Amino acid sequence: MDSSNKSKNLVKNECVQVVVRCRPMSKKELENNSKSFSGKERSTNEIIGNEFKQVVDVYPNRGVIEIQNPSDINRENPKMFTYDAVYDHRSTQQDIYDEVVRPLVSSVLEGFNCCVFAYGQTGTGKTFTMEGVRTNENLKGIIPRAFEQIWFHINRAENTNFLVTASYMEIYMEELRDLLKPNSKSLELRERENVGVFVPNLHSVLCKNVDEMLNVMNQGNKNRTVGKTNMNEHSSRSHAIFMIKIEMCDLETNKVKVGKLNLIDLAGSERQSKTGATAERLKEASKINRALSSLGNVISALAENSPHIPYRDSKLTRLLQDSLGGNSKTIMIANIGPSEYNYNETLTTLRYAHRAKTIQNKPVKNEDSQDAKLKEYQDEIARLKMMITERQKREKTLPRRKRTKKTKVLENSFDVAKSDESDGLEEVYDSDDEKECDNNLLLLADAETREAVQREKEVTQQLAQKLKELEGQFVRGGRNILDTYSERQMELEKRLEEIAERKVGSLNRKYAVDTCEYINFLV
Numbered sequence: 198m199d200s201s202n203k204s205k206n207l208v209k210n211e212c213v214q215v216v217v218r219c220r221p222m223s224k225k226e227l228e229n230n231s232k233s234f235s236g237k238e239r240s241t242n243e244i245i246g247n248e249f250k251q252v253v254d255v256y257p258n259r260g261v262i263e264i265q266n267p268s269d270i271n272r273e274n275p276k277m278f279t280y281d282a283v284y285d286h287r288s289t290q291q292d293i294y295d296e297v298v299r300p301l302v303s304s305v306l307e308g309f310n311c312c313v314f315a316y317g318q319t320g321t322g323k324t325f326t327m328e329g330v331r332t333n334e335n336l337k338g339i340i341p342r343a344f345e346q347i348w349f350h351i352n353r354a355e356n357t358n359f360l361v362t363a364s365y366m367e368i369y370m371e372e373l374r375d376l377l378k379p380n381s382k383s384l385e386l387r388e389r390e391n392v393g394v395f396v397p398n399l400h401s402v403l404c405k406n407v408d409e410m411l412n413v414m415n416q417g418n419k420n421r422t423v424g425k426t427n428m429n430e431h432s433s434r435s436h437a438i439f440m441i442k443i444e445m446c447d448l449e450t451n452k453v454k455v456g457k458l459n460l461i462d463l464a465g466s467e468r469q470s471k472t473g474a475t476a477e478r479l480k481e482a483s484k485i486n487r488a489l490s491s492l493g494n495v496i497s498a499l500a501e502n503s504p505h506i507p508y509r510d511s512k513l514t515r516l517l518q519d520s521l522g523g524n525s526k527t528i529m530i531a532n533i534g535p536s537e538y539n540y541n542e543t544l545t546t547l548r549y550a551h552r553a554k555t556i557q558n559k560p561v562k563n564e565d566s567q568d569a570k571l572k573e574y575q576d577e578i579a580r581l582k583m584m585i586t587e588r589q590k591r592e593k594t595l596p597r598r599k600r601t602k603k604t605k606v607l608e609n610s611f612d613v614a615k616s617d618e619s620d621g622l623e624e625v626y627d628s629d630d631e632k633e634c635d636n637n638l639l640l641l642a643d644a645e646t647r648e649a650v651q652r653e654k655e656v657t658q659q660l661a662q663k664l665k666e667l668e669g670q671f672v673r674g675g676r677n678i679l680d681t682y683s684e685r686q687m688e689l690e691k692r693l694e695e696i697a698e699r700k701v702g703s704l705n706r707k708y709a710v711d712t713c714e715y716i717n718f719l720v
């Protein structure tokens with residue numbers, strides 16, 4: 198990208214947006230909470246008695262979370278934190294998506310790099326928030342909802358070609374694994390100027406609709422490392438990263454934009470005394486905690502404007518390099534639990550989340566991106582079309598004989614694959630007369646020339662086939678305007694986006710006031 202483009206595309210600094218979601222009391226917590234002080238002895242892995250009291254209060258209208266220190270007997274001085282948005286146990290998956298994530302995915306579709314990551318203690322609802330419950334429409338999480346928004350947009354974007362790919366990987370025990378190719382060897386991270394950190398050889402799947410993306414997600418989830426601990430029946434033992442790349446070409450201007458979306462479900466921090474982890478689970482926990490502590494260090498260093506940011510301390514922080522302090526628009530969802538039993542972990546999460554709010558990114562629109570595959574394909578398509586046209590012209594200049602009954606048989610042997618999307622080819626074969634001319638070429642006087650022409654035609658046919666395959670990679674926008682949503686729903690989506698933007702704007706104003714309170718709290 199030249200420097201004039203760079204300055205044109207440079208958006209002003211933008212802070213990482215931080216939202217906190219407090220999950221409801223779990224069944225176990227509610228059951229135990231109903232018991233008063235039982236006086237029972239506490240065993241290492243058993244959670245009992247009064248420790249399930251709720252210590253977290255959520256004020257969605259003010260973007261505030263209060264947490265009460267259980268050792269403060271009078272319970273007079275709760276600690277207070279303000280975020281871009283906060284969600285309590287009543288919040289729905291739809292609320293979070295519409296108010297927080299929808300505007301971000303709109304930015305992806307404008308050509309920005311964007312990232313959503315869920316952070317928090319084990320069992321606080323990160324996977325629930327990101328992936329949700331597959332079998333329940335209302336409980337599906339951010340990832341499947343993002344698929345719907347993306348394809349909703351594509352199905353309406355006229356005059357645009359799209360090339361959409363998805364990849365899915367996990368960081369397990371500090372190793373990068375391709376969740377779509379579970380038997381392949383572990384992946385490496387590389388860094389290149391103008392590209393940033395990337396993963397060579399990561400498998401990516403071409404997607405043409407929501408269902409194909411859901412298949413990628415489900416396929417990857419089958420291969421994700423999950424285990425049981427005392428804190429969570431299905432605890433994620435790895436950090437999972439779902440990556441979507443959307444290349445878009447405006448067919449009027451021929452300009453290409455590239456939007457990238459990283460959807461990250463981190464493994465949760467955990468304490469052995471609570472999870473009861475032993476053997477393999479314990480080894481995993483130590484790697485998980487180490488990577489999360491390096492993430493904490495990166496957040497702190499960025500918040501303090503430190504000259505050295507320790508991105509290289511773990512694979513997770515290297516991967517998040519662009520999302521934290523880089524060129525991406527980023528949302529951190531900090532998940533917490535409400536009970537006293539998790540007070541220390543919850544406070545730690547709230548503190549890190551608050552620090553992350555000060556991290557400044559410089560989002561840049563990826564316009565005229567040189568590494569776009571779509572650009573490469575389009576150039577190749579133009580080249581193929583030109584070659585085919587030239588060949589056709591050349592063939593027409595060869596001497597012909599008049600068509601006879603006998604030669605009609607030959608017509609069936611020649612049928613260049615004709616794509617309805619291939620404008621160039623339509624030009625070449627747009628009338629029966631021309632096709633007849635082509636067939637007549639086979640009737641040239643001597644066998645040698647006939648053979649040469651036949652060979653020529655085969656080459657042209659191969660080129661046409663290649664052209665068809667390349668064009669088959671794209672999705673032409675604006676083809677399915679009435680497939681899944683009505684016009685009324687489109688309007689509703691627009692309104693929701695406006696509401697979300699207004700909400701974030703008013704919370705930002707509130708933040709200025711609350712920062713003073715936070716500084717007081719720190720001193």
Ligand SMILES: Nc1ncnc2c1ncn2[C@@H]1O[C@H](COP(=O)(O)OP(=O)(O)OP(=O)(O)O)[C@@H](O)[C@H]1O
Pocket residue numbers: 219220221223286317318319320321322323324325326429431432433434463464465466532
């Ligand atoms: N907002 C919520 N509403 C209802 N149930 C929730 C909510 N958040 C979490 N849960 C439930 O809590 C349990 C733990 O959630 P989940 O597995 O998403 O936690 P996690 O943070 O991903 O844990 P880990 O780090 O161990 O993978 C699940 O049974 C989940 O359904």
